Amino acid sequence: MGILQKKLIIIIVLACGILAYSFHGFWQKSSDDQARAAVLPPPGNTTTANTTANGTGSEVVVYVSGGVIKPGVYKLSHGSRVVDAVTMAGGFAPGADAAKINLALQLKDEMQINVPYAVVSVGATPGAPAVSSATSNSGDRININTASKAELDKLPGIGPALADRIIEYRTTNGPFKDITDIKKVPGIGDSKYNQFKDKISL
Known part of the structure; x- marks a missing residue:
């Protein structure tokens, strides 16, 4: 066998080796991609899964x-x-x-x-609906049993913090049975009560 033939055989063997290595690498990458796709959740389900897991x-x-x-x-x-x-x-x-x-x-x-x-007009007939939750018969008083935080905040000396305490107190203890019961709310003493006593009702 001549030198030329030996070189030709070596070149053919190397070429076959390179092709085999390239094919193996491509097949391995495809297998990894398929395995990764099987493990990962479909797009868009991540939030739902986390929400369900965390409640x-x-x-x-x-x-x-x-x-x-x-x-x-x-x-x-x-x-x-x-x-x-x-x-x-x-x-x-x-x-x-x-x-x-x-x-x-x-x-x-x-x-x-x-x-x-x-809201009922003055002189309404008996059996008509009650006055607005934010008013009393005088038309400008705040009902401390039903008023919202914003309505309570309008009272003199009552800010957002005290409004929250009033709502928390009546939620825990039930409706106020007397106007003076509002003094049982922490932070409302006689002096503060006197500032708004003429502007509240039950």
């Missing part, structure tokens, strides 16, 4: 106040509506103005649902 969004906590039978803080399942929260709070109280709130609105965590009372 985030499974329920919401809302505060129902105003014209309902049992005002208070309630837990409802995620996706519930305002009507579900009102139902859990015992339904509408006599005189509540259901048309003033959106019963179909979806609930959000830490949401407050304040059901207003219907």
Whole structure:
């Protein structure tokens, strides 16, 4: 066998080796990609999986106040509506103005649902709805049992912090039975009470 033939054989063997190595590398990469695709979740499912694992969004906590039978803080399942929260709070109280709130609105965590009372004109006939939750018979007093945080904040000497305490107190202990009971709220003494006693009602 001549030298030329030996060189030709060596070149052919090297070429075959290179082709075999290239094919093996390509096949190995394809196998790795398929294995990775099988392990990773499909796009778009990551958030859902994490949400399910952590329990985030499974329920919401809302505060129902105003014209309902049992005002208070309630837990409802995620996706519930305002009507579900009102139902859990015992339904509408006599005189509540259901048309003033959106019963179909979806609930959000830490949401407050304040059901207003219907406003009656002076000299209304017996049996008519009660006055607005934010007013008394005088037309300018704040009902401390049903007023929202924003309404309580309008009282002299009552800021956002005290408004929160008033709402927390009546949620825990039930409605105020006497106007002077508001002095049981931490931070409200005689002097502060005298600033707004003529502007509140039950």
